[in-house]
Amino acid sequence: MNDNIVAKGIVQDESLLWEKGKKGKEGFSVPKNDVGSFEVDSDLLGEGPDFPDLSEVEVVRHYTRLSQWNFGLDTGMYPLGSCTMKYNPKTNERQASLPGFAGSHPLLAEELSQGALELIYNLEQHLCEVTGMDAISLQPAAGAHGELAGMLIFHAYHQKKGAQRNKILIPDTAHGTNPASAALCGYKSIPVPSNEDGILDPKTVAELMDEDTAGIMITNPNTLGLFEDNILEINKIVHDKGGLVYADGANMNAVMGIVQMGKIGVDVMHLNLHKTFSTPHGGGGPGSGPVCVTKELEKFLPVPRVEKQGDKFILVDNRPDSIGKLHAFYGNFSILIRAYSYILTMGKDLKKVSQYAVLSANYIKEKLRGDFHIPYDRPCMHECIVNDKLQEENHVSTLDIAKRLMDYGFHPPTIYFPLVVSGAMMIEPTETESKEDIDKLIEVLKIIAKESKENPDMLKESPKFCRMRRLDETTAARKPCLTG
Amino acid sequence: MRYLPHTEEEISSMLKVVGVKTLDDLFPTIPEDCKMEGDLKLPEPMTEWELNDHMDSLAGKMGSSSEYKVFVGAGSYNHFIPESINYLLGRSEFSTAYTPYQPEISQGTLQGIFEYQTLVARLLGMDIANASMYDGASALAEALLMAIRITRKKKVAVSKAIHPSYRKVVETYFHPTKYEIVEIPYLDNGRIDLSSITNVGDFAAIAVQSPNFFGVIEDLKAVKALTESEKKTMLVTCFSEPLAYGLYKNPGSLGADIVCGEGQSFGIPQSYGGPGLGMFACNNKFMRNAPGRLIGQTTDLEGKRAYVLTLATREQHIRREKATSNICSNQGLCAMTSAMYMASVGGTGIKKLAKVNFDKTEYFKSELKKKGIKIKFDTPTFNEFVAEFSEGFDKTHNKLKEENIIAGLKLEDYYPELKNNYLFCITETASKEDIDKLVQEVTK
Numbered sequence: 010m011n012d013n014i015v016a017k018g019i020v021q022d023e024s025l026l027w028e029k030g031k032k033g034k035e036g037f038s039v040p041k042n043d044v045g046s047f048e049v050d051s052d053l054l055g056e057g058p059d060f061p062d063l064s065e066v067e068v069v070r071h072y073t074r075l076s077q078w079n080f081g082l083d084t085g086m087y088p089l090g091s092c093t094m095k096y097n098p099k100t101n102e103r104q105a106s107l108p109g110f111a112g113s114h115p116l117l118a119e120e121l122s123q124g125a126l127e128l129i130y131n132l133e134q135h136l137c138e139v140t141g142m143d144a145i146s147l148q149p150a151a152g153a154h155g156e157l158a159g160m161l162i163f164h165a166y167h168q169k170k171g172a173q174r175n176k177i178l179i180p181d182t183a184h185g186t187n188p189a190s191a192a193l194c195g196y197k198s199i200p201v202p203s204n205e206d207g208i209l210d211p212k213t214v215a216e217l218m219d220e221d222t223a224g225i226m227i228t229n230p231n232t233l234g235l236f237e238d239n240i241l242e243i244n245k246i247v248h249d250k251g252g253l254v255y256a257d258g259a260n261m262n263a264v265m266g267i268v269q270m271g272k273i274g275v276d277v278m279h280l281n282l283h284k285t286f287s288t289p290h291g292g293g294g295p296g297s298g299p300v301c302v303t304k305e306l307e308k309f310l311p312v313p314r315v316e317k318q319g320d321k322f323i324l325v326d327n328r329p330d331s332i333g334k335l336h337a338f339y340g341n342f343s344i345l346i347r348a349y350s351y352i353l354t355m356g357k358d359l360k361k362v363s364q365y366a367v368l369s370a371n372y373i374k375e376k377l378r379g380d381f382h383i384p385y386d387r388p389c390m391h392e393c394i395v396n397d398k399l400q401e402e403n404h405v406s407t408l409d410i411a412k413r414l415m416d417y418g419f420h421p422p423t424i425y426f427p428l429v430v431s432g433a434m435m436i437e438p439t440e441t442e443s444k445e446d447i448d449k450l451i452e453v454l455k456i457i458a459k460e461s462k463e464n465p466d467m468l469k470e471s472p473k474f475c476r477m478r479r480l481d482e483t484t485a486a487r488k489p490c491l492t493g
Numbered sequence: 494m495r496y497l498p499h500t501e502e503e504i505s506s507m508l509k510v511v512g513v514k515t516l517d518d519l520f521p522t523i524p525e526d527c528k529m530e531g532d533l534k535l536p537e538p539m540t541e542w543e544l545n546d547h548m549d550s551l552a553g554k555m556g557s558s559s560e561y562k563v564f565v566g567a568g569s570y571n572h573f574i575p576e577s578i579n580y581l582l583g584r585s586e587f588s589t590a591y592t593p594y595q596p597e598i599s600q601g602t603l604q605g606i607f608e609y610q611t612l613v614a615r616l617l618g619m620d621i622a623n624a625s626m627y628d629g630a631s632a633l634a635e636a637l638l639m640a641i642r643i644t645r646k647k648k649v650a651v652s653k654a655i656h657p658s659y660r661k662v663v664e665t666y667f668h669p670t671k672y673e674i675v676e677i678p679y680l681d682n683g684r685i686d687l688s689s690i691t692n693v694g695d696f697a698a699i700a701v702q703s704p705n706f707f708g709v710i711e712d713l714k715a716v717k718a719l720t721e722s723e724k725k726t727m728l729v730t731c732f733s734e735p736l737a738y739g740l741y742k743n744p745g746s747l748g749a750d751i752v753c754g755e756g757q758s759f760g761i762p763q764s765y766g767g768p769g770l771g772m773f774a775c776n777n778k779f780m781r782n783a784p785g786r787l788i789g790q791t792t793d794l795e796g797k798r799a800y801v802l803t804l805a806t807r808e809q810h811i812r813r814e815k816a817t818s819n820i821c822s823n824q825g826l827c828a829m830t831s832a833m834y835m836a837s838v839g840g841t842g843i844k845k846l847a848k849v850n851f852d853k854t855e856y857f858k859s860e861l862k863k864k865g866i867k868i869k870f871d872t873p874t875f876n877e878f879v880a881e882f883s884e885g886f887d888k889t890h891n892k893l894k895e896e897n898i899i900a901g902l903k904l905e906d907y908y909p910e911l912k913n914n915y916l917f918c919i920t921e922t923a924s925k926e927d928i929d930k931l932v933q934e935v936t937k
Contacts (some may be wrong), residue, residue, distance in 0.1 A: 016643075025550055026608050026836050036837040037575055039845045043524045043925040046848075047855035050873045053710055055742035057847075058616040062839035065577050072605070072833060079601030082589035089591055096496055097589050100541050106579075108559045109552030115569050115766030115920040116902060118894065123554025125765045128551055138534050150627035150767070151822040155807070164669040189809035189819035194669040198814050236522045267520055269529045283822065287496075289585075292602035293592040293624065293786065293825030295768035311665075333665035336753065337568055337630035338766025350548065354540035358494055364516040371511040371519060388521050415598050423594075426810075443498035444507065475689040478794035482596075484790035485803040489780065491621045492611040493790065 020476065022086065023074040025493050030061035036068045079478050080420050086446050089437025090392045090423035091184070091232060092439035093284035096353065101287065101347035110346055115338040119323055125342060126322035129315045131421070133299075139270025139352075139359065140258070140278060143405045146310040152259055155279030155298025156190035156226075159255050161332040162277055162302060162309045163223045164194045166253060169309075169330065174223040174252075180209055181429050182231035196223055203429060207233040207385035211242040224252035224276070230260045230390035232427040234370065244274030252292045253277060258301075260447070261285040263367055263390035266360025270301075277302050286348035297344040309334050365440035366391040369447055373436055376451045380458040382429045392437035395396040397432055405461035406470050407432040412479065413460070414469040417453040442451050494538070502587055543782055556899070558763075562927055563899040566877045566918030567706070568629065568656050568733040569766055570758045573922060578760050578833045588826055593787070596801045597793075598752035603800035606825065607788045609832035616835070617752045620744020624724060624786035625828040626771025626820065629755025633700065633731045635784045635818055636751045636773065639661060640698035640727045641672055642817070643782050648673045649729075650696045652685040654705035656733055656868040657907045667801035681881070683709035683870030687719050694723035697749075702731045703744065705917065706879030708854075708908075709870050710741055716724070717748035729749060734758055735772065738876040739838075739847030749777045760834030761827050770827040781807060784818030850876040853917040857928045869914055877918045879904065883934070886913055900935050 087094035105111070109124060119126065133145040149155035167173050177196040179187050181203055188198040199217055204210040208231065225247050229237045237243070244254045256270050256278035262285045270278050281294035282288050290296065302310060312331045313324040355362065367390055374383060374393035382398035397407040411421035411434070423435040438447055461468055472478065513519055520528070539547065558571050584586065586601060593599030606624050613622035624633040637649045651660060653676050680686045685701050693699070703711035713730060720726045727808070732742040732754035744752045756770035757763065775783055781804065789803035809816040828909055838846055854876045856885055859867055861880055869879035880901065893900045901915030919928065
């Protein structure tokens with residue numbers, strides 16, 4: 010049988026767009042020309058792009074079939090550590106697609122944009138409450154963009170003080186993006202090793218912190234899923250040397266209503282609205298990474314700022330100390346609509362969100378005890394870390410376990426991260442997974458642990474029941490083929 | 494609460510397994526003086542129906558296109574979006590997935606973005622495109638940093654006719670570095686003044702936008718001739734309206750080394766300016782210097798064609814501070830949307846659609862000229878152009894706003910020298926009737 014006409018059950022094969030279609034097909038209703046034709050400068054006239062012509066039904070089937078090859082959060086549990094793959098509420102989609110929002114132009118006069126400005130203002134206020142920070146800009150378009158904003162604020166702060174610094178402390182349990190964000194501001198990353206408990210030792214920080222160091226970038230809870238117990242002391246050490254404390258808020262889902270970062274000495278932090286505040290990740294964005302600061306640093310926030318004047322909302326550009334603009338307009342506004350809708354739906358129950366997220370992670374950790382090695386055995390936050398140490402004797406690795414999970418219908422956890430744990434599996438269940446599904450994940454992991462003893466070769470062969478078997482990633486990188 | 498599925502019983506049994514009594518006991522490692530006192534001061538939780546009312550009322554306070562006739566583009570364009578795309582975006586297998594780290598169960602996203610990369614490369618006439626950047630502005634900043642990495646020069650020349658917000662974002666990215674931005678003025682015809690660039694060899698790149706902020710098509714051949722006169726000065730071109738390449742020559746065919754810009758026009762709602770889509774393309778030889786995610790073709794164990802994230806050794810999570818960028822999450826779903834749009838319009842359709850945009854704009858220009866309004870730059874444009882009115886047009890502009898017509902963008906706010914000049918945008922969404930009415934109103 011020809012490869013192109015093979016189907017397995019109802020999941021169809023599908024070729025690339027340009028392998029289908031024929032010149033002259035139409036998939037778009039082009040408006041009529043009601044004004045006559047005008048001449049185009051022949052020197053500038055092009056041939057038009059070589060796109061395939063497809064009918065509407067072919068386009069719809071193409072993407073519907075592609076979608077069926079994807080595992081999404083609505084398909085099943087997605088316990089990807091540090092990514093907070095919680096349920097994406099459907100009502101938020103309705104709000105974001107309201108014509109008043111979706112059809113609004115960003116450069117109209119303030120009086121024609123009051124709804125958007127009010128939403129931005131309110132969301133900033135609510136996020137200030139959740140973080141305990143004093144002021145927020147919603148402009149950064151993703152977490153790494155928020156980190157960059159934060160580092161630019163560090164840079165602007167030290168410049169204003171008249172003495173720029175050239176280093177930054179980054180713990181080995183911080184997010185991988187941090188050093189790259191700091192490097193954009195010319196800061197050299199100084200790694201800070203965590204101690205045997207997986208957290209930072211104030212002594213180590215004190216040894217490394219000096220007056221050439223701009224500050225520290227801490228992920229708290231850290232990427233081992235642990236709260237940095239010594240945070241108050243560490244913040245004081247950094248402040249005493251004139252540095253600032255940055256908190257990577259990617260793991261905020263653990264501590265809403267429990268810890269307000271602004272109240273424990275954090276100067277700058279970013280949030281990931283596509284993690285903690287339920288906006289869909291979109292297969293790699295768009296996200297949103299608000300940057301939050303203390304009152305002292307507010308003047309450095311990106312412009313324009315949204316301010317309230319009487320009962321009107323206005324955009325303010327005139328902030329001479331601002332780091333400037335980070336986005337052509339105001340950030341990923343439709344993502345802000347979704348996060349705002351989520352907060353209004355949850356209200357103070359956001360505390361329950363964190364409690365349940367932490368409960369589920371600790372429950373999984375306890376249930377896996379004995380079947381999987383727990384490298385840092387202390388109460389975890391919203392994610393727990395196990396590794397493949399017990400499976401090593403059978404030559405079964407974390408990768409094999411992850412791939413086998415797919416055969417059982419689960420998205421694997423984050424694997425081989427953080428780097429401080431060999432063969433790490435970082436499991437973040439989130440608060441929106443039911444106990445039934447969590448118990449299924451635990452059961453499946455126990456079955457895999459058993460399989461790794463009884464039939465390790467089979468695990469090496471997994472996944473067997475997915476659309477694809479394991480991929481040749483080496484050839485993909487050695488002989489890159491990025492277009493068809 | 495409908496997003497929290499645990500029952501009281503389940504919570505108790507889970508707490509028991511963990512070995513604590515209450516939910517508050519779950520946080521023993523957090524020092525007491527770090528814990529917040531009392532509840533979060535947030536509004537009472539809303540029901541789904543209360544939320545609908547609240548959001549309807551906020552959305553109702555916007556001057557959006559359904560009720561208003563907005564003849565403004567300037568980086569955000571009102572184009573028709575086929576309903577089929579809205580429906581396809583409702584496939585939550587796309588929208589609720591994470592970055593495709595596990596390719597065996599992410600082939601939908603991976604093939605979709607591979608197709609996006611291919612269509613963007615074809616649109617712009619370049620060898621390769623990445624999986625997207627945040628928006629046109631940050632894409633330009635990253636393109637210029639890339640040119641500096643490649644050429645090891647420390648200055649870039651940036652045309653003043655590039656979108657003012659894009660230039661501001663570039664300034665933000667450059668501020669903490671030792672690199673210098675030199676602004677290049679524009680001529681009376683609205684194009685970049687190349688004669689003001691002396692010592693072209695000092696520059697890592699010359700950056701121009703085409704169509705530029707005034708809608709004017711730049712003479713990229715001339716810019717290329719200048720960059721080619723010196724070794725290793727790169728031509729970086731950007732855009733805010735990709736539909737223009739359905740009509741005009743693409744930047745790749747005119748010699749651009751890096752092309753980047755905003756893809757919002759292709760099926761993405763304006764949404765008060767975001768999310769947009771940073772398109773980013775370059776030639777093969779610069780591949781390993783490119784920022785952002787890349788998807789490549791490979792095979793699986795059984796030899797079946799498949800797609801995977803590749804060349805990760807350029808990226809932040811592997812190379813850390815030596816990465817080509819710090820970007821991780823990009824605008825994945827917007828990239829997918831624009832691919833759906835490009836697939837829907839097709840090669841034949843995009844030419845027709847671009848020509849309709851052009852014709853309508855030319856018609857509007859010609860009608861204004863008939864009424865004695867000056868078209869500021871006598872150079873070919875795409876769907877935007879600058880018209881110069883007599884003193885006091887402000888009042889007409891404001892009056893029309895009250896009648897739900899937004900008659901162009903006042904340029905004086907961005908270019909003080911362009912007093913009484915307005916930037917207009919006409920797309921396929923404007924009918925002849927709309928245009929005739931606009932002409933009548935602005936020339937009253």
